[in-house]
Amino acid sequence: MNDTVTKAGGPDSAPQSIPPAIELRGISKAFGPVQANRNIDLTVQKGTIHGIIGENGAGKSTLMSILYGFYKPDSGEILIDGKPIQITDSMTAIRAGIGMVFQHFKLVRNFTVLENIILGAEDGPLLRPSLARARKRLRELAEEYELQVDPDEAIEELSVGHQQRVEILKALYRQADILILDEPTGVLTPAEADHLFRILNGLRDEGKTIILITHKLREIMEITDNVSVMRRGEMVASVRTAETTPEELAELMVGRKVLLEVDKTPAQPGKPILEVRDLRMIDIDKVERLRGISFDIRAGEIVGIAGVSGNGQTQLLEILGGFPEKGAKISGEVMMNGQPLALNGRGSDAAERRERGIGHVPEDRQDEGLIMDFPAWENVSFGYHNAPEYSNGIFMDCAAIRADAEGKFQRFDVRPPNPELAARNFSGGNQQKIVVAREVERNPDLLLIGQPTRGVDIGAIEFIHKRIVELRDAGKAVLLVSVELDEIMSLSDRVLVMFDGMIMGERDPETTTAGELGLLMAGVTDRDASGRDGITPAHRHPADHPDEPTAKPEGQA
Amino acid sequence: MDKMPKWVDVILTPVISLLLAAAISALVILAIGESPWEALKTMVTGALGSSYGWGFTLYYTTNFIFTGLAVAVAYHAALFNIGGEGQAGLGGLGVALVCLFIPWPHWTLALLGAMLGAAAFGAAWAYIPAILQAKRGSHIVITTIMFNFIAAALLNWALVRWLRPVGSMDPASANFPPSTHLPKISDIFARFGIEWGTHTPANVTFLIALLACVAVWLLIWRTRLGYEIRAFGKSETAARYAGISPVRITVITMLISGGLAGLMAINNVMGEAERLVLNSVEGAGFIGIAVALMGRNHPVGVLLAALLFGFLYQGGGELALWTSIPRELIIVIQALVILFTGALDNMVRMPLERFFTARRLRNRA
Numbered sequence: 001m002n003d004t005v006t007k008a009g010g011p012d013s014a015p016q017s018i019p020p021a022i023e024l025r026g027i028s029k030a031f032g033p034v035q036a037n038r039n040i041d042l043t044v045q046k047g048t049i050h051g052i053i054g055e056n057g058a059g060k061s062t063l064m065s066i067l068y069g070f071y072k073p074d075s076g077e078i079l080i081d082g083k084p085i086q087i088t089d090s091m092t093a094i095r096a097g098i099g100m101v102f103q104h105f106k107l108v109r110n111f112t113v114l115e116n117i118i119l120g121a122e123d124g125p126l127l128r129p130s131l132a133r134a135r136k137r138l139r140e141l142a143e144e145y146e147l148q149v150d151p152d153e154a155i156e157e158l159s160v161g162h163q164q165r166v167e168i169l170k171a172l173y174r175q176a177d178i179l180i181l182d183e184p185t186g187v188l189t190p191a192e193a194d195h196l197f198r199i200l201n202g203l204r205d206e207g208k209t210i211i212l213i214t215h216k217l218r219e220i221m222e223i224t225d226n227v228s229v230m231r232r233g234e235m236v237a238s239v240r241t242a243e244t245t246p247e248e249l250a251e252l253m254v255g256r257k258v259l260l261e262v263d264k265t266p267a268q269p270g271k272p273i274l275e276v277r278d279l280r281m282i283d284i285d286k287v288e289r290l291r292g293i294s295f296d297i298r299a300g301e302i303v304g305i306a307g308v309s310g311n312g313q314t315q316l317l318e319i320l321g322g323f324p325e326k327g328a329k330i331s332g333e334v335m336m337n338g339q340p341l342a343l344n345g346r347g348s349d350a351a352e353r354r355e356r357g358i359g360h361v362p363e364d365r366q367d368e369g370l371i372m373d374f375p376a377w378e379n380v381s382f383g384y385h386n387a388p389e390y391s392n393g394i395f396m397d398c399a400a401i402r403a404d405a406e407g408k409f410q411r412f413d414v415r416p417p418n419p420e421l422a423a424r425n426f427s428g429g430n431q432q433k434i435v436v437a438r439e440v441e442r443n444p445d446l447l448l449i450g451q452p453t454r455g456v457d458i459g460a461i462e463f464i465h466k467r468i469v470e471l472r473d474a475g476k477a478v479l480l481v482s483v484e485l486d487e488i489m490s491l492s493d494r495v496l497v498m499f500d501g502m503i504m505g506e507r508d509p510e511t512t513t514a515g516e517l518g519l520l521m522a523g524v525t526d527r528d529a530s531g532r533d534g535i536t537p538a539h540r541h542p543a544d545h546p547d548e549p550t551a552k553p554e555g556q557a
Numbered sequence: 558m559d560k561m562p563k564w565v566d567v568i569l570t571p572v573i574s575l576l577l578a579a580a581i582s583a584l585v586i587l588a589i590g591e592s593p594w595e596a597l598k599t600m601v602t603g604a605l606g607s608s609y610g611w612g613f614t615l616y617y618t619t620n621f622i623f624t625g626l627a628v629a630v631a632y633h634a635a636l637f638n639i640g641g642e643g644q645a646g647l648g649g650l651g652v653a654l655v656c657l658f659i660p661w662p663h664w665t666l667a668l669l670g671a672m673l674g675a676a677a678f679g680a681a682w683a684y685i686p687a688i689l690q691a692k693r694g695s696h697i698v699i700t701t702i703m704f705n706f707i708a709a710a711l712l713n714w715a716l717v718r719w720l721r722p723v724g725s726m727d728p729a730s731a732n733f734p735p736s737t738h739l740p741k742i743s744d745i746f747a748r749f750g751i752e753w754g755t756h757t758p759a760n761v762t763f764l765i766a767l768l769a770c771v772a773v774w775l776l777i778w779r780t781r782l783g784y785e786i787r788a789f790g791k792s793e794t795a796a797r798y799a800g801i802s803p804v805r806i807t808v809i810t811m812l813i814s815g816g817l818a819g820l821m822a823i824n825n826v827m828g829e830a831e832r833l834v835l836n837s838v839e840g841a842g843f844i845g846i847a848v849a850l851m852g853r854n855h856p857v858g859v860l861l862a863a864l865l866f867g868f869l870y871q872g873g874g875e876l877a878l879w880t881s882i883p884r885e886l887i888i889v890i891q892a893l894v895i896l897f898t899g900a901l902d903n904m905v906r907m908p909l910e911r912f913f914t915a916r917r918l919r920n921r922a
Binding site for chain 2: 030321322323349350351352353354360362364367368369370371372373374378382383385386391394395396398
């Protein structure tokens with residue numbers, strides 16, 4: 001181990017006169033037999049950005065939940081500004097100056113920004129004085145920290161990036177000095193993430209302390225002052241960011257050397273497997289979600305679709321997978337292996353799609369890909385439960401499914417290797433391995449795969465990427481949708497960029513840059529604008545500016 | 558990981574809830590100036606103390622098994638079928654038509670025919686709310702409860718206008734022919750020379766109810782249809798992802814549920830009354846909701862809960878007969894049981910969970 005790495009605890013650099021903003025000593029927390037946190041020491045200096053990285057299930061979120069009063073530690077103590085404190089609930093945490101921005105925002109969607117800000121912090125039974133005060137304070141905060149949001153806009157009208165700003169404002173309005181952000185960039189475009197980082201830097205310069213939980217090494221390197229690494233419930237290292245490398249951090253996280261790049265040979269594309277022509281979809285609210293999409297996927301290639309979430313990728317996957325939103329109007333033409341696919345009515349359901357050789361790893365494995373309460377073995381046959389090898393007359397062939405599950409668990413290294421356990425008891429990465437094992441091992445001609453590594457730890461990402469490439473090398477077609485640009489660029493053989501229900505353009509991942517893709521993702525097809533750092537200052541989500549002229553795909557006037 | 562041992566979850570928790578309900582019932586009985594101990598003794602002796610008592614208890618139990626299973630099956634598809642009352646009533650109409658208008662040579666054939674009639678009518682009555690929910694999105698809770706009223710009115714009309722024998726003042730059908738009379742449990746025992754439950758309404762339908770429990774268990778946990786029902790019940794999006802049609806599952810589940818509720822009519826209409834009377838279901842459809850709730854929608858749980866409610870029904874009748882405790886009190890006791898075992902389940906469960914988690918941690922340390 002490198003000697004810049006101190007075993008547990010933080011780098012002791014700050015003068016002794018200023019107590020650290022947060023000090024955790026010997027925090028332990030167990031859930032039943034699972035030791036989520038084991039004897040954790042952590043020191044976060046005032047006015048710094050402190051990153052906490054670790055694989056899924058390493059105990060980062062548990063630790064932060066303890067700090068925010070959601071869980072009571074089994075042992076250990078917490079010091080805020082050098083003073084010991086008992087954090088029994090989130091109100092205590094808020095009073096102690098701790099604010100938290102969750103991965104899944106805790107906002108009331110049909111309330112305005114202002115109403116959300118004062119929610120739980122109203123001064124009295126009447127709302128007007130609170131609202132007036134909040135409006136004034138919000139203006140000050142906005143000016144101070146580059147946190148502009150329209151206070152009277154309803155949350156559901158805002159882009160994800162703006163919703164996150166509201167969460168930050170909420171914490172600041174409650175006078176938070178310590179801000180904890182849990183995977184804040186998971187839902188943001190690169191430009192939105194850059195903006196967030198500018199805000200965080202500004203906050204740090206004002207003396208706020210920020211804890212950033214993430215599994216993205218690039219972000220850690222870019223913005224943090226110090227970084228602590230967690231693995232299997234333990235704090236394995238705390239280092240100064242400037243003195244470490246991504247490779248070293250990845251190794252600390254996983255406990256072994258990790259391949260950060262996908263190892264693959266050039267694609268050998270064959271005949272077209274999927275041909276999509278002028279696919280359109282209007283949802284039940286009469287919003288056009290897909291606006292004439294056309295593309296091909298050939299055998300033996302991975303086509304990646306890049307884009308900020310909410311630009312039609314989900315609808316595209318759902319239509320191809322056979323379960324579009326209810327009440328959607330779909331038109332266009334889709335050919336699978338040269339035969340048309342029904343888009344509406346009879347024969348357009350997911351069972352039929354599977355018959356036609358389309359496998360699907362859905363974007364949302366917890367709500368779509370798995371039944372969380374079912375034991376893992378029942379999930380192994382999910383979607384294929386009527387296949388002859390899993391059935392026995394009208395009955396399920398439980399023994400056959402169990403045997404298959406055990407084989408899959410072994411081949412995909414699912415841990416714990418116990419198919420009787422309910423799906424919800426597996427970590428995100430292992431849940432995803434169950435879904436990937438199920439879909440990939442059916443050997444589909446076309447695999448639809450959405451957000452394959454969302455919330456999945458580095459070790460499992462590597463594994464899942466390898467399986468996808470193997471499927472491609474076996475001459476199958478893969479449609480990959482991901483909001484992770486790194487993933488799209490390293491895995492795809494061709495990249496299509498989606499924006500506002502259209503395909504803005506196609507790029508070769510070997511020659512394009514993140515900046516160029518970022519522009520297309522923002523709907524900018526004007527080549528001149530891509531000259532600078534690749535990100536326009538006016539990069540915004542379409543939902544924020546419905547009045548602006550609609551973006552046009554490349555090659556259209 | 559499970560928070561506590563399984564036996565605590567399925568046995569200790571409901572038992573403690575029951576004891577709490579009993580304790581409060583005792584207080585209520587004390588408050589009206591009666592002895593809770595005497596009341597309990599009357600109920601136990603009356604319902605379980607003799608084969609006569611058992612005969613009635615099992616008769617009620619049989620009703621509650623069917624309506625409880627009906628609610629439980631629908632629940633697995635996340636459908637809350639509270640129309641058991643109407644479906645069971647329509648099932649009675651089916652039984653009456655089959656028994657009155659088809660000449661049956663033997664009760665076994667009549668039983669099969671009546672089962673088909675009962676299930677078909679009950680299922681048909683559940684089909685309309687099911688299709689309304691599946692195709693039009695009308696909430697099944699609303700439609701099934703409204704269909705209870707429509708069923709009551711329809712039965713009233715059918716009995717008064719149509720099934721009532723000419724000249725009769727009673728809004729009831731004619732008596733079923735003797736070839737459709739089902740053997741009582743007492744008859745079966747009598748064959749072996751044992752006198753058991755003579756003059757009680759318990760009949761062979763009880764055995765069919767037990768078979769129904771097994772069938773429902775197989776359906777839910779062993780068949781591919783049951784798998785689809787459970788998957789749909791857990792997540793409609795996931796079901797659609799897996800190619801499971803929400804419309805199909807909603808309709809099929811409700812047909813099964815309504816059929817089960819309808820089958821209850823074999824017990825009360827064919828087995829006991831041997832004719833169709835007004836309000837033949839007598840609230841058993843609603844008790845079924847409590848039974849399913851308490852039995853955690855598992856056939857074994859439903860069977861045990863149905864027994865408990867059968868006991869309460871029969872014991873309550875005895876209470877009214879032998880003490881000055883009003884019959885209405887039994888409704889209070891039933892309500893308390895439902896309150897504690899269903900609605901306040903977590904009140905008992907949470908402290909138990911904490912206790913067992915703490916104990917396990919201590920053991921490991």
